[in-house]
Amino acid sequence: MNKVFLHIEGLAVLVLSLYFYGYSQFSWLLFFILLLAPDISMFGYLINNQIGARLYNLFHTFTIVIIVIFCGLLLENQTALAIGLIWSAHIGMDRMIGYGLKYPTDFKDNHMNRV
Template sequence: MNRNLIKIEGLLVFAACIYAYVMSDYKLLWFFAFLLLPDLSMFGYLGGNRIGAISYNLAHTYVISGLILFLGILANSDMLIQVGLIWTAHIGMDRVMGYGLKYETHFKDTHLNRI
């Protein structure tokens, strides 16, 4: 049940980010062009499981994307707001698909399940 709640939560986050992006009149082309950019963090696995898990988790936690979004709102910076929304949407999308934060044991070991 917890896994399903996290998937629903991810869907709501993803939908809210798209809604906020569209309502802010930002171009959807940029949204979809950069939506998968946080997955570049997987290159950290070239340095081993520990470094890979750290780099992946830093790019896939709501803490950093939320902080960027918050700073963008405070600074009234459209660029930071867009980055925060796209990044947060990516994390929500990953949660919907069942991808969680990684453990150092193996790429497939996540806080949601083994993929």
């Protein structure tokens, strides 16, 4: 049951991110170009599993995203706000389909399931 809630939570984050992105009238071209950008962090796995997991998790937690969105709002920086919303949409999309934070054992091991 908890796994279902994590998927629903991911869907909610994705939908809200899309809503606020559209509401702000940001470029949809930019959205689709940057949507998968956080997955560049997977290149850390070329070094080893531990560095790969740490780098991936850094780019796939909401902590930095919330700071980017907050700074965008506080400083009225539309670019930061757009990037933060795209980034949160990416994380929400990942959670919705079952990709979670990685364990250092293997790329397939994450907090939601073994993919």
